[in-house]
Amino acid sequence: MxxxxxxxxxxxxxxxxxxxxxxxxxxxxxxxxxxxxxxxxxxxxxxxxxxxxxxxxxxxxxxxxxxxxxxxxxxxxxxxxxxxxxxxxxxxxxxxxxxxxxxGPNTSAIELMGSKRAAKEAMITAGVPCIPGYEGKDQSDSVLIDAANDIGFPLMVKASAGGGGRGMRIVEAASDLAGAIKSARSEALNAFGSDELILEKALRACRHIEIQIFADNHNNVVHLGERDCSMQRRHQKVIEEAPSPVMTPELRDSMGKAAIAAARACNYQGAGTVEFLLDQHNEFYFLEMNTRLQVEHPVTELITGYDLVEWQLRVAAGEPLPRTQDQLTINGHAIEVRLYAEDPANNFMPQTGEIALWQPASHDDQTGEAYSGVRVDSGIQEGNTVNAFYDPMLAKFITWGENREQARRRLVRLVQDSHLLGLRDNRSFLSELLQSDTFIQGQTTTDFIETEFTANPSLSVQEVSNNEWMLAALLLSHGIENDNSRLQTSMIGERQLSLGCGDVKKICRIQQMDSHQFCLQLDDTVSIFHVISTDDNQLCYQLNNVRQTITFHKSKANGFSYSLWLASAQGNLHFHDLTFQTSQNEKAGSNKVLASMDGVVIDVLFSEGQTVKQGEVVAIIEAMKMEHPLKAGVDGKIRQIFASPGDQVKGRQLLIEVEE
Known part of the structure; x- marks a missing residue:
């Protein structure tokens, strides 16, 4: 007790x-x-x-x-x-x-399933279908190479103790094998403290299906259906749903029995997940078992109606499982996506910074009522700082529907209408995935993003529309010391603002026509904005006879200028008022190598006095479980180095200065 x-x-x-x-x-x-x-x-x-x-x-x-x-x-x-x-x-x-x-489970189950090699041996003994490969104890390069030639190519080299895609390499030909083994060993040793590897036949165009199991200490084991986690990027799950769009009752029964056999093989207790790959012929193969609660457990909760954390606590207290297998049913459909502080247009670079605004769209702003079938699991609040110490996942958006399409529509709206300002996030990427034809049709496989989605606009640097530039100018044209509700009377006459967003700069002219209307000119575009209302973070306006609302956050950047985060469908936009900035300030820093974000310096590749070319990697920092190369911006010599391996650095901190 x-x-x-x-x-x-x-x-x-x-x-x-x-x-x-x-x-x-x-x-x-x-x-x-x-x-x-x-x-x-x-x-x-x-x-x-x-x-x-x-x-x-x-x-x-x-x-x-x-x-x-x-x-x-x-x-x-x-x-x-x-x-x-x-x-x-x-x-x-x-x-x-x-x-x-x-x-959680007993130590022996954790230890067994923590080793892909030992787990696979146990699964083969238990009769659970496994991918052909090598999981022997002899880890010499020669044995691995011989085994790989017997398996055939392409194949996967995997860290036995690994997860999340680390220590994993796909090998297309025998000539690439030795290098893959070496690099996988090195990464596995650094990440998990073990360089043990396994080899598996590479299965292409598969679905990733996992079965939620639960066991108590009264010899009861059940499964609560499956989750489809096929939408992945670099072996990391992006969208999870339950049930799987391709599941049949017969296949669910077979996979469920295999998962239960896996749990019984290690005398399991508590919540666990048995993961499988499902090929195009509906043949499934054991992948691994996670001996814990999964990130995506909410979709199972929504389709079964049970609180899995409550089940964990009851089992840990010695109680029997609250339901038998015959009593478990599936109702409706649920889908989950993970909100990350990352920039998809910059190779998914993790982002750090203060959360200026957090508004998940879980309730109706007018009535205050919670939306039906909507759930947001969040660990953040306004004012929190997203730092480089931990994984960049901030929240999860989950929706339930009577059918898959209703759940999908609800999730698209939830993702698009929720706002996180102060740093860039992946909401546009998630929205585009949820609206892709392949996902709508339920035909996603694990290689979809890498093979079919790379040209999507959410993965490119966002182009700011003229309307967004004008809205930014309008919001920056009066000081934050003024009450936002008095925006329509806070400007007198005409102003000209110089704005910056990323590397792009624009000049916008603003003229107040009356207490509510503003004429804005940007390049050759002239638009009339009718301001209807504003509050601390929302501007309601009318443009071309269409009423719209946009979310923003504005703060003082220095003594005389302001910074603005503006929400848009394609991603958060960060504007700066550059009206008073000097040209000299704009040019500074091209010969300086700055930390891309908060992190730890793990390597400096040059010494002072050495020659470096523009674009060469001069240092590497680690942040949020990822390595980030830093490149020289100009040709020249390393004039001074300000950081050493092991140093904790802040974003934009000067690390290396290059003498042109």
Whole structure:
């Protein structure tokens, strides 16, 4: 028995677990890093303990500090969420030694399924269909090369302890194999502390189907249907839905029985997910088992009507599963997408910065009523800073419908009408995917984005329309010290503004015609805007007899100019008032190599005095689990280096200066 649950995680999943635990009557404890002190999950819990500095190794991965927090607060159960320590057998064992209930499977199941090699051997023994490949203990290059030649090409080289696409290489020909083995070993060792590899036949044009299973300690195991996670980018899930558009009752029964067999093979307990690849002939193959709650668990909750976190807590308390297999049914359809702080037009570069505005469209602004079939799981609030220490996922948008098309329409609207200002995000990318013909028809495979979606406009630098330039000029044409509701009377006469958005600059002339109408001229375009109303973050206006509303956030950039974030269908736009900026300031920095975002310097590739050419990579920083190369902007010599490997740096911090 336990009565107080410590949640060893952060963000939306920490909030999600704390909410259910409180509803069941449990006391809750949040843990947090120093940068997360103002995060919503901290104030939601009954108690909270700071674990340490921002780096995950000092906080959410620090087993000693987490157990110390549990002792301090007398928490007698720990829920690990997902990520971080959720699939760490040493952490589960440490909890057991402390007499603390680990809300998850036993250590042996975690350890077995944490090794792709050992897991695959166990699945073959249990009769679960597996992809042809090599999963032997002999890891010498010669044995791997011989095995690869027997398997045939193309094939996958995979880190045995890996996940999320790290330590994974696809090899098209034998001549590429040795290099792939070497690089996969290196990445796997750095990422997971193990360079053990497996080889598998590469299956193309497959669907990624996973089965949600649950087991208790009374020998009961059930599955709660499937999730289709075929829409992926670089082996990372982008859209998840339940049920799968291609599932039949017979196939669901076969895959469900295989997943249950996998769970029984490792004496499983709690929530788990067995992942399969489904080929074009409806043959399925075991991929891996995740011994935790999945990011995409809400779609299963919406189609079954059950709270999976509640089931986890009940099972951990020794209760039997609340339903048998015969009592579980599927109702309707649910789809989920993940909101990331990243720029799809810049190779999905993670973004950092302060969240100036967060408005998820889960409620009707006029009535305050919650929209039907809409759910937003969020771990952020306005004023929070998105930093480089953790994964850039900020929230999840989930919708339910009586059928797939209704769920899809609701999700498109939810994604498009929600606003996150202060940094760029991936909402336009998600919206375009949800509206693609392939997804609408339910024909997505795991290689769709890489093979068919690369030319989509959401992956290119956004072109700002004349209307957006004019709206920005209108909103920047009066000071934020004025009440926004008095915009229509705050300007007198005519003004000329110089605006910047990215690398583009424009000049706009504004003339106030009366208390509500403004004439704006940009290049050869002249438009009349009729201002209907404004509040702190929304401008309602009429243009060409059409009434529209646009969301914005404005702040003071310095003593005499302003910065504006403007929401648009293609992505967040960041404008600056450059009216008073000097030409010298505009030119500064071309010979300077600046950190692209907050992160850790992992390599500096040149020394002072060495010659470098424009475009050459001169340093690499790591942020949000990714490496980011930094390139020289000019030809010249390295004049001075201001950072060393291991240094923590801020975005736009000067790292290297080049003498032209």
């Amino acid at each position: 336990f009565d107080k649950v410590l949640v060893a995680n952060r963000g939306e999943i920490a909030k999600r677990i704390i909410t259910t635990a409180k509803a069941l009557g449990y006391r809750t404890v949040a843990v947090y890093s120093e940068p997360d002190s103002q995060s919503p999950h901290v104030s939601l819990a009954d108690e909270a303990v700071c674990l340490g500095a921002g780096a995950a190794s000092d906080s959410y991965l620090n087993i000693d500090n987490i157990l110390k927090a549990a002792r301090m607060t007398e928490a007698n159960a720990i829920h690990p969420g997902y990520g971080f320590l959720s699939e760490n057998s040493a952490f589960a064992e440490a909890c057991q030694l402390e007499g603390i209930i680990f809300i």
